[in-house]
Amino acid sequence: MAFKRSRTLAGRLGAGVAFVAGLVLPAVAPAADLQDPAAIQAHAEQFLKKQTAGLPGKVTIQVAAPRAALPACSAFDAFQPTGSRSMGKTTIGVRCLAPSRWTVYLAAQIRVMGSYVVTREPLPANHILSAADLALREGDLGSLPADVVTNADDLKGYRTVSGVAAGAPLRNALLRAPLAVQQGQSTRLVMNGPGFSIQSEGQALANASRGDRVRVKTPSGEVVSGVAQDGQQVVVAF
Structure with a gap:
C-alpha cells in the first residue's frame, strides 16, 4: 500500500511539474526573439567612432541603451539624424533592416578633449587679432559652441565683431574675416x-x-x- 501511494504521489508531482513547465515556457520563449540591447549600443558606438575619427583631441563616446524591447535583428544600419551635432550631446539612430524593420533613437555623449582658442585680455569691437591676443586652453570641445576656433593660426588678420571678454572662447560667429x-x-x-x-x-x-x-x-x-x-x-x- 505504501508503494502504491508513493507511485500515486509521484504521478501527481510529475503532472504538477509538467503543468508548471507549460506555464513558464511560453513566457521564456519570446525572450529569445528579442534583440540584445548591448548589440545595438555597440553598433551605434562603432558608427560614431568612424564619424569622429578626424576630430582633434581625445574622443570618448557613451551611448545610452534603448528603453524599449525590440525584435531580434540580423542587419543594423546606424545614422545621425539631420541637424545632430558631431560632438557633445547628440542623437544616434539605428535601423533594423532584417528580418523585421524598426528604428530606434539613442541619446549619446561625445566628449572631445582638445585645445581651443581664448582671449588673453578683453578686446574691443573691430580689433584686428594678433598672436599676443590669443592663448590655448584645454577642455571638452563637445561642451563648447560648434564654431569654436581650435587653431590660433587660422585667425591671422581677423577682426572682432563686438567686444570680447578676457578668457572667452573665440567663435567664428564673433569674428570677421580679413x-x-x-x-x-x-x-x-x-x-x-x-x-x-x-x-x-x-x-x-x-x-x-x-x-x-x-x-x-x-x-x-x-x-x-x-x-x-x-x-x-x-x-x-x-
Whole structure:
C-alpha cells in the first residue's frame, strides 16, 4: 500500500511539474526573439567612432541603451539624424533592416578633449587679432559652441565683431574675416560662364571679406555682383 501511494504521489508531482513547465515556457520563449540591447549600443558606438575619427583631441563616446524591447535583428544600419551635432550631446539612430524593420533613437555623449582658442585680455569691437591676443586652453570641445576656433593660426588678420571678454572662447560667429576686397580699389574681375572665362578690371563699391558678395563697377559703367576672393579679386558667375 505504501508503494502504491508513493507511485500515486509521484504521478501527481510529475503532472504538477509538467503543468508548471507549460506555464513558464511560453513566457521564456519570446525572450529569445528579442534583440540584445548591448548589440545595438555597440553598433551605434562603432558608427560614431568612424564619424569622429578626424576630430582633434581625445574622443570618448557613451551611448545610452534603448528603453524599449525590440525584435531580434540580423542587419543594423546606424545614422545621425539631420541637424545632430558631431560632438557633445547628440542623437544616434539605428535601423533594423532584417528580418523585421524598426528604428530606434539613442541619446549619446561625445566628449572631445582638445585645445581651443581664448582671449588673453578683453578686446574691443573691430580689433584686428594678433598672436599676443590669443592663448590655448584645454577642455571638452563637445561642451563648447560648434564654431569654436581650435587653431590660433587660422585667425591671422581677423577682426572682432563686438567686444570680447578676457578668457572667452573665440567663435567664428564673433569674428570677421580679413578684407579681401576694399572699397574704391582697383579690382580684378573674373567672369565665368558656360565655356568661357574673361578677366577685366573694375572698381569695388564696398568692402568685402572672402566669400562675401560685393558689387563692382566695370570700365563701361555697368555694375555687376560677384563673390570676393583674396587678392582684390571678384568672381562673377553667369
